[in-house]
Amino acid sequence: MAQIALPSIDYSVILQLVIVFGAAAVLLIVDLFVATTSKRITALLAFVAAIVALVAGQYGTTGSTLAGAVSYGPMSQLVNIIILAATAVSILLASDALPKQGIERGEAYILMLLASGGMLLLSQGSSVVMLFLGLELLSIALYVLTAIAFPRLSSEEAGLKYLIVGAFGAGFLVFGIALTFGATGYLTLSDIATHIPTSGIERGYFWVGVTMMLIGFGYKVSLVPFHMWTPDVYQGAPTPITAFMSVGSKVAGFVAIVSILQVLGNELMVLRPILIGVSIATMAIGSIVAISQTSIKRMLAYSSISHAGFVMLGVLSGDANGVHAAIFYLAAYTITNLAAFAVVMLLEANDGSDLTIADLAGLWQRHPWLSVVMSLALLSLAGVPPTAGFFAKFLIITAVWQSGLAWLAVAAAVASAIGAFFYVRCMLQMYSGDSESGEQARIPLASMVAIIVVTIAIIVVGLAPWTITSALALAQ
């Protein structure tokens, strides 16, 4: 019997993946020996693992390994930094918020680590199989995390909803992969790119396959019309988990979409009208429906849908400028959203019941610094200088102009103008209205560190955008 030749593995390419998955496996065992009341230790170890992986990214080598299935380059280096930083911050937030809600489970942090491993795989994957693997790893961990507030029904419901919709999306992806493989005969993205069928039934299979793969990821990043799960899941999941999935799976999902679209090369033009329609619908529905929300988490969910439309604008332009703008946007969105959810998390009641926008009234009197952080986050979501969100919006609009779609820039401007209304209304709510002479809840240390880091990041990226653009410039 012929031996199966195993491809050689260059561990320096998959260094971060090895660290994250290794740490998760080890921690699963370690967690058995951590007392239920001190799960903070597991959180701390998971945090350290994320930071170690973040630093290790500097020592990774550029290239591809595992027979071209996984690769590492300047782009994935930057995306991995975003993912791991978001993971680390989310773990810090969760280590305060989960025990507060009575969730003393060490596996939460390990699942977050596993999910971030899935995200890294999506960022580094250069074969469709790896993309599928990454998506599933990420999704399954997130299904469990969503439902982890066990006795609370809304969390159970959200978990189940997420599972069903997610499975649906994964089904699209697998079927799409099968069709693409059937049409081209290859699994690695670079091979698929050079073997796009030019005619015949294979071409039909190929386009159906690519579209289905995009739909699969469209679910993950909540593009319209695959967005229906987003508000319910965001609302039901424990807030630190919402924060984590709102940024992490969005970043990873979009990077996967970028990888798939890059395969198409000039053929992207075929799909462009559809992608434009999707992004306009996503921006419009996200911004318009957000106006009528009373729950902050639901509002942020619709806001995340609207932002997905913006990122899509950069992605669909198909050139380096657009992709860079999209990555910048994702980075800015990540830090901004983490800040917003961190504040929501600290203001929430212990039973995890929903925080409404009306609850923000008079926050300025109760928690001046939290209201400043929340204001910055909301201004950044609205794209007002001097915040990270402003430059993100600016780069997207410039990129859209450069790809010759000026009218689309106007559509983006309209959506951004609609968005400004509810962000600003929400922000000003904190500064007026009567303050209930309320409990001055102390901000726990870990959350404090996390909030300070993301708040500084919002301002720094807003005033010194080269902190991110210089890294993008390498990723030509």
Added chain:
Amino acid sequence: MNQLGIPLLSLLIATPLLGAMVVLLTPRQATSMQRGIATVVSIINLVLAVIVRFSLAPTAGYQLVEQQTWLPAMGLHYAVGVDGISVWLVMLATLMTPLAIFAARHQPAGNQRPFYALLLVLASSLIGAFVATDLLLFYLFFELTLIPTALLIALYGVGERRAAATKFFVYPFVGSVFLLVSIAGLVYVNWQQTGVMTFDSVALSAAIANGTLKIDENLERLLFAGFFIAFAIKTPIWPFHTWMPQAQAATPDDGSVDIAGILVKIGAYGFIRFAIPFFPHASAWAAPAVAILAVISIIYSGIIAFGQRDMKVLLSYATISHLGFVMLGIFSQTAEGMSGAIVTMINSGITTGALFLIVGILARQPGGRIADNFSGAWLSAPRFGSLALVAVFASIGVPGLNGFIGEFLALQGAWISTHIGFTFIVFAVLGIIVSAAYLLRMYRTVFMGEVSVTSAVPEASNSELLVLGLLVVVMLVIGLYPQLILGNMQPTIAGLVQSLTQGATHP
């Protein structure tokens, strides 16, 4: 940079920001300390602005220029400079800040720390918008002015303050996102044609003036529309004005926020500095339409003001009426009209600022801001009444005071302009008569007649009389010797008009 190597303009921007940080570090209840710091910082800034004014040579083009790369890949710079136009608006902004702090001296007790910090941040962002020569830097400051003002209204306002603050923020913001799209478009077209990615307004307007950058007619009009909508809302002119009376009805009664932020006109400045030089054809094409809006602004706001009982809202409409003249002057695209527009902007700031101060003093009485609640104030407060009369005359545009020269020049420019013509002047002059009517009626109601029993106005304090007196002196000086402002401005205006005619010759 000047000869001494001191970055004067950055200092102008940074001083209030530093002041704001110092204010935030003071103890929460130390209100007098916070006021003291804010006053000192704003006066230092005024002195700096005066130094800037006197280190300016009477030539066209930006001076005291500072430039640092900001985002090299996009051609962004931190670039600031002043010329004969912007220096006066910087002067106005730096003058208004101490005035606003003075107006706020009777704020009700409470945490005043954010108040003074936000006023200083607002000053910094206004100055930044006037000295920025990089388009995106201008945009950044342009939008930044919204945040402190909206927060001041939400935190310290009266009545429907949250709704007013939201509208104050969102309405201009909606306009400015289109400005952002147009900026990106202009820079992109320039990059396409010249291969240079730059946001430098000097380079862009030079390229348009000398014909190296030729924008297609339709595209030029669309890009102009983006600039127009942002600046027209911010100015504001009819029918984009609705945010302003609503905001000013909700600002603190003492007028501090109006003086600090709303009266200093970035919108009109944006037209002179960016919209018109960048799009000479489109602005000539749009001039008659804009002139119609301007004339409607003048007459409409006059009629509405006539029906107002709330003196602050009345002044708000008076400002809109002044800005109608400013727009007429700007879109005449003549040296006379533009000089008149700038002088009117400055005058409107000074005289309406003084009037807001006066209304603020009156509003401390039981009568509040409602003119009908007062009567015979002159009898009980003769000195206050005389100074108020001068301010009212200045606002109407009585010759010899500052209001006259600006409106006269603006109208003269509109008359000789090939784009506008004298028909508009007839209607604009009607507006002057209406403004005389409503301002004098307000004055008569408050200051004439018998002394009101319920709401007698005591004589203003010495410090109030001093500040009002100083403002009246400024009004007289500008009114009698307008060359003070005009002389310094002429080379810049001449250069601007020349580049406009040059730009218009390139098809």
